[in-house]
Amino acid sequence: MEALLLSIKLAACVSAILLLCGIPLAYWLANSQWRGKFLLESVVALPLVLPPTVLGFYMLLAMGPRGPLGKLWHALFGRRLAFTFAGLVIASVIYSLPFAVQPLIAAFENVDRKLLDASAVLGAGRLRTFWRVILPLSIPGVVTAVVLSFAHTLGEFGVVLMVGGNLRGITRTVSIDIYDHVQSLEYAEAGRLALALLGFSFVVLAIVYAVNRQLGRRTGRRLWTLWAAR
Amino acid sequence: MDTVGGQVNSAALTAQVRKERRDSDTPFVLDVSVEIPPGITILFGPSGAGKSTLLDCLAGLVQPDAGQIAIGGDVLFDSSSRTNLPSQKRRIAYVFQSLALFPHMSVEDNVSYGLTHLQQQERRARALEVLAAFRVENLKTRKPEEISGGEKQRVALARSLVTLPRLLLLDEPLTGLDAELKAAIVDDLRAWNAAQRIPILYVTHTRDEVDALGERVIAMDHGHVVSAGTPQQVLDAPRRKRLAQAAGFENFLRGTVVDVREADGVMRVRLDASACEIEVPLGYAAAGSRAQIAIRAGDILLATEPPRGLSARNVLAGRIVSLDQRGTLMVARVDCGVVFTVHVTPGAARALALAPEQQVWLVLKTHSCHLVDD
Numbered sequence: 001m002e003a004l005l006l007s008i009k010l011a012a013c014v015s016a017i018l019l020l021c022g023i024p025l026a027y028w029l030a031n032s033q034w035r036g037k038f039l040l041e042s043v044v045a046l047p048l049v050l051p052p053t054v055l056g057f058y059m060l061l062a063m064g065p066r067g068p069l070g071k072l073w074h075a076l077f078g079r080r081l082a083f084t085f086a087g088l089v090i091a092s093v094i095y096s097l098p099f100a101v102q103p104l105i106a107a108f109e110n111v112d113r114k115l116l117d118a119s120a121v122l123g124a125g126r127l128r129t130f131w132r133v134i135l136p137l138s139i140p141g142v143v144t145a146v147v148l149s150f151a152h153t154l155g156e157f158g159v160v161l162m163v164g165g166n167l168r169g170i171t172r173t174v175s176i177d178i179y180d181h182v183q184s185l186e187y188a189e190a191g192r193l194a195l196a197l198l199g200f201s202f203v204v205l206a207i208v209y210a211v212n213r214q215l216g217r218r219t220g221r222r223l224w225t226l227w228a229a230r
Numbered sequence: 231m232d233t234v235g236g237q238v239n240s241a242a243l244t245a246q247v248r249k250e251r252r253d254s255d256t257p258f259v260l261d262v263s264v265e266i267p268p269g270i271t272i273l274f275g276p277s278g279a280g281k282s283t284l285l286d287c288l289a290g291l292v293q294p295d296a297g298q299i300a301i302g303g304d305v306l307f308d309s310s311s312r313t314n315l316p317s318q319k320r321r322i323a324y325v326f327q328s329l330a331l332f333p334h335m336s337v338e339d340n341v342s343y344g345l346t347h348l349q350q351q352e353r354r355a356r357a358l359e360v361l362a363a364f365r366v367e368n369l370k371t372r373k374p375e376e377i378s379g380g381e382k383q384r385v386a387l388a389r390s391l392v393t394l395p396r397l398l399l400l401d402e403p404l405t406g407l408d409a410e411l412k413a414a415i416v417d418d419l420r421a422w423n424a425a426q427r428i429p430i431l432y433v434t435h436t437r438d439e440v441d442a443l444g445e446r447v448i449a450m451d452h453g454h455v456v457s458a459g460t461p462q463q464v465l466d467a468p469r470r471k472r473l474a475q476a477a478g479f480e481n482f483l484r485g486t487v488v489d490v491r492e493a494d495g496v497m498r499v500r501l502d503a504s505a506c507e508i509e510v511p512l513g514y515a516a517a518g519s520r521a522q523i524a525i526r527a528g529d530i531l532l533a534t535e536p537p538r539g540l541s542a543r544n545v546l547a548g549r550i551v552s553l554d555q556r557g558t559l560m561v562a563r564v565d566c567g568v569v570f571t572v573h574v575t576p577g578a579a580r581a582l583a584l585a586p587e588q589q590v591w592l593v594l595k596t597h598s599c600h601l602v603d604d
Contacts (some may be wrong), residue, residue: 117291118330120317122344122393132343136334 002169003177004196010085010173011153014092018100018149019142026104027130047095056162059091063163083165091163092153099148107141108134140212147208151201241302242267243397243429247287248296260284260453266429270420272440273433274464275450276476281433284450285399288431289324290317301396323390325403329382331374337361337385338370344393360392364418380411387415391422398430404439413442437478440465449473474602480527480571487515496596499523504567508594509543513601522602527573529598532562533591534582544594550586553579560584564592
């Protein structure tokens, strides 16, 4: 059960960070007129197509003692980054980035432009328009972004294996633990964990779908578009 | 401009705007110069004339390529000095055709959205005051989706006027309402503006609204102002075909000028595809040149015997092709070599016992024939 709790903790951290970073990034991507925007869009979407091992491999190099991220981390905190929980969080944030950013972009773009014009002529600046009009009307998209990044992080395997290693209580997440048990032919233990993960995931998704349905009734829109994108 | 105790000293809007749009299939250039005094001015023209683009430029939602926009002495936009006040600083109210009420806020929150600079208590008082002026204070806790179309239009007007703007832009805000409801809302708008006296620019493409709102009309087509004046001046003698169609002219006839009688102020035009000639007011045309004439179906008299002793110069013999009732109107199609559309009342149709195939005579007054350009 230690591994399951670790996975939940990791997913919660990653979702929170992605929410904070994803909102400004998605707002910028939804509104920018910059000609080179497609380049950044491609970078954000890369984890959708790259095998987790490739992404994990590059993250491992970057986080290693001689990698740029690893060096920076060491300079800031005096510790190594590879094979730590913090390293795992950073890698997972990159890995789940499109799952948070894409529903947010869709939600922001879905807000009627005339409402933004109305807000401007009523004297509101861009920040106030964002907080009072865009964000409240994008709540279903925000919920989708959080749920998708949480669920995606909970289920990840390849990236964790590459950058986290397999340290009990630090980087051994539930998916790694299950794999280990199966390798050691401990099918009963693997089955127990797999069932716990299945049950937990189902309950979380059921709650979110129910909430989204209620929100959808109130705001007249639902944004589950990205489930189909994977 | 000063705001003293809620009273606003009104000032006229002056704007010279040039804006090129290349994004659509047909390139479009808006190039107008207008002056809008306090009170209601109607901006009239067919769809695609550039009315909404002009409003967007005035509100700062679209940046003109060149020009100057000022209210009184306060410059909002000036391409020569690179002045461009953002929308939120212009103090211009804009009611969109879609109204754009915030769907997640109550009516009261919608109305007080533009009042953040005020204390909570003052904000509430002002919002309730304007809601009362537009007779919707009982809806303050409702969401926009829970109120009717007419109520939404009232709330949208209240929301934009509560900020005491210097100019009000209305982009067909009352479409889809019946005439009575429309008139009631316009009365409330006039009552509100009696105290404020700000310029109001009201966009429409329907003739009925122009007649109901009166005062001044600016007619636009293809991105240009084509005429300005009272509704009678602008709409009863439109100079362009598209405008004439929008203003309710049903008959368009092409022909060739055969004779110009300057002393009489008239010229004779031979209609294409028929031998008949009609007399029309003198225009800028020489004998032999082409002309297009617009005539309202309601301006044509219909007789069942050859009329005699008339002042009207144009009498054409023809035959009724069809006769249809549309509401309280009989629409007759009469073939005089060219087919005319003629409106008569159902009572007149009965009294004259009009029927298809019947021989009739059409009488056109010279000054009911308007020369128009394409």
